[in-house]
Amino acid sequence: MTAHVTEIDLDTATEIAGLLKTLLGSAEVQSYVAGGLMRGTGDMLALTDPATGDVFATFADAGQEVVDAAATAAQVAQGEWAAKTAAERGRIMFEIGRQIRAHAAPLARLEAISAGRPIRDAQGEPARMAEMFEYYAGWCDKMTGDVIPVPTSHLNYTRHEPIGVVTQITPWNAPLFTCCWQVAPAICAGNAVMLKPSELTPLSSLVIAALCEKAGAPKGLVNVIAGAGPTAGQKMIDHPATGLVVFVGSAQGGAMIAQAAAKRLIPSILELGGKSANIVFADADIDRAIVGAQAAIFAGCGQSCVAGSRLLVHESIHAEVVEKLSAASARIPMGMPLDPATQIGPVNNARQWSKVDTMVRRAIDQGARIATGGGKPEALAGTGGFFYAPTVLDGVTPQMEIATEEVFGPVLSVMRFSDEDEAVALANATPFGLAGAVWTRDVGRAHRMAGRVRAGTFWINSYKTIHVMSPFGGFGQSGYGRSSGREALAAYTTTKSVWVETAADPAIAFGYAPG
Ligand code: NAD
Numbered sequence: 011m012t013a014h015v016t017e018i019d020l021d022t023a024t025e026i027a028g029l030l031k032t033l034l035g036s037a038e039v040q041s042y043v044a045g046g047l048m049r050g051t052g053d054m055l056a057l058t059d060p061a062t063g064d065v066f067a068t069f070a071d072a073g074q075e076v077v078d079a080a081a082t083a084a085q086v087a088q089g090e091w092a093a094k095t096a097a098e099r100g101r102i103m104f105e106i107g108r109q110i111r112a113h114a115a116p117l118a119r120l121e122a123i124s125a126g127r128p129i130r131d132a133q134g135e136p137a138r139m140a141e142m143f144e145y146y147a148g149w150c151d152k153m154t155g156d157v158i159p160v161p162t163s164h165l166n167y168t169r170h171e172p173i174g175v176v177t178q179i180t181p182w183n184a185p186l187f188t189c190c191w192q193v194a195p196a197i198c199a200g201n202a203v204m205l206k207p208s209e210l211t212p213l214s215s216l217v218i219a220a221l222c223e224k225a226g227a228p229k230g231l232v233n234v235i236a237g238a239g240p241t242a243g244q245k246m247i248d249h250p251a252t253g254l255v256v257f258v259g260s261a262q263g264g265a266m267i268a269q270a271a272a273k274r275l276i277p278s279i280l281e282l283g284g285k286s287a288n289i290v291f292a293d294a295d296i297d298r299a300i301v302g303a304q305a306a307i308f309a310g311c312g313q314s315c316v317a318g319s320r321l322l323v324h325e326s327i328h329a330e331v332v333e334k335l336s337a338a339s340a341r342i343p344m345g346m347p348l349d350p351a352t353q354i355g356p357v358n359n360a361r362q363w364s365k366v367d368t369m370v371r372r373a374i375d376q377g378a379r380i381a382t383g384g385g386k387p388e389a390l391a392g393t394g395g396f397f398y399a400p401t402v403l404d405g406v407t408p409q410m411e412i413a414t415e416e417v418f419g420p421v422l423s424v425m426r427f428s429d430e431d432e433a434v435a436l437a438n439a440t441p442f443g444l445a446g447a448v449w450t451r452d453v454g455r456a457h458r459m460a461g462r463v464r465a466g467t468f469w470i471n472s473y474k475t476i477h478v479m480s481p482f483g484g485f486g487q488s489g490y491g492r493s494s495g496r497e498a499l500a501a502y503t504t505t506k507s508v509w510v511e512t513a514a515d516p517a518i519a520f521g522y523a524p525g
């Protein structure tokens with residue numbers, strides 16, 4: 011992709027340049043490799059402000075030289091990192107958390123502007139990102155193996171060893187979150203990282219790499235490649251240093267990445283999309299369920315992998331829920347990301363805006379009805395931003411594209427059901443299995459639903475809460491492997507079985523006597 015810079019937003023460009031200078035020491039967007047910035051050699055790429063549609067920076071796609079330098083630096087740094095004591099690694103990871111907290115305000119502003127995230131959301135993020143490093147800091151000196159009571163004369167024990175260099179590829183919807191979420195367990199397990207954020211939102215990840223080093227991590231332990239997927243991303247996967255690929259993105263992208271990794275016989279972890287069902291029974295606290303349904307789909311402008319994009323409502327309360335939900339959704343403050351009152355910002359990019367709108371129009375053609383929203387809100391029509399009104403589509407049926415395909419925008423599809431079996435059948439009627447929720451006062455039903463809905467994360471009378479302490483990942487086309495929690499450490503290590511002969515008599519050990 012070559013940038014066609016027709017209009018530069020000078021105000022945004024100046025502010026971003028200032029933030030980068032403060033946080034990275036240079037206003038130029040480059041890759042962060044081996045503890046310093048490195049200019050790419052590929053085509054020029056553009057960064058666009060989602061709230062105005064104007065380009066605020068350009069940068070050169072990282073070429074082979076950048077990837078090679080990052081891979082070499084990562085290999086060297088991994089050796090240095092592994093040579094430190096586990097307690098020392100833990101202290102450095104704790105310090106990374108402190109550095110993130112110390113730089114929270116400019117980091118939040120950088121994320122809000124460059125990714126279009128409302129400042130009220132972005133401001134809360136650095137503390138959560140710090141928590142990720144602090145949580146895994148605690149695991150560094152607790153990664154013990156087992157002693158296995160084998161029926162021979164051996165002492166047999168296991169070691170959980172780092173994979174070495176891990177390539178991580180992340181999307182544009184929550185770049186700061188996704189970067190920390192993947193880097194923290196990877197380095198806790200003793201690995202070095204080459205991370206490629208989306209070419210649309212590389213800035214906050216570059217800052218995290220610099221803060222890791224500032225906290226005492228070896229130069230090159232965390233490298234961030236500013237570049238595009240099919241170019242830089244592919245080169246990272248193909249590099250012989252890469253021992254594991256972690257991909258966070260679309261199901262289509264995941265299939266390509268898994269194939270590329272399989273060609274090299276290296277493992278992959280895939281965190282992909284979803285079409286999660288939020289199920290409301292007639293005995294639920296309806297007003298709470300309606301607030302929860304809005305948070306489930308409209309937080310992050312619907313650009314969340316776990317978005318509750320399908321609302322399954324019992325037929326007896328369907329009319330009441332749609333009416334109240336539509337009225338409330340139309341009132342959610344949507345606007346500029348830096349306005350503290352804004353609860354929903356823009357869609358991240360023009361291509362995604364068009365995808366959202368096309369899917370809404372096709373759903374209407376197929377018989378769905380717009381209860382609220384659809385298209386760009388009138389109040390923001392004068393801006394060049396990629397705003398899309400919070401949209402509720404009623405009358406969605408299982409055969410429609412909108413019922414099974416991920417939209418990744420602020421669009422809620424409402425469907426009705428008559429009993430528990432039908433609710434479960436509808437919930438499980440997509441190839442995805444990322445998340446889901448049930449709203450009911452019936453404790454038995456709540457737990458039955460938790461067991462019957464195929465999803466990696468399930469909430470009861472709640473939605474969206476996730477935490478670094480708890481495992482996260484998908485069923486089906488939502489991916490495989492688990493990020494966060496103790497389970498992520500298993501994914502980022504490989505287990506070695508060590509056999510120590512303890513028998514005094516070699517005849518016992520080898521079955522023959524020395525002759
Ligand atoms: P995407 O698949 O288009 O891109 C994701 C990343 O892959 C980007 O960094 C991109 O540059 C890179 N990429 C693309 N083609 C590549 C290739 N051939 N080789 C190597 N890298 C390549 O996804 P997106 O549009 O950026 O993000 C939206 C998707 O991400 C949604 O489907 C969403 O559900 C998913 N997502 C999942 C999670 C999760 O944890 N399960 C979290 C956030 C987002």
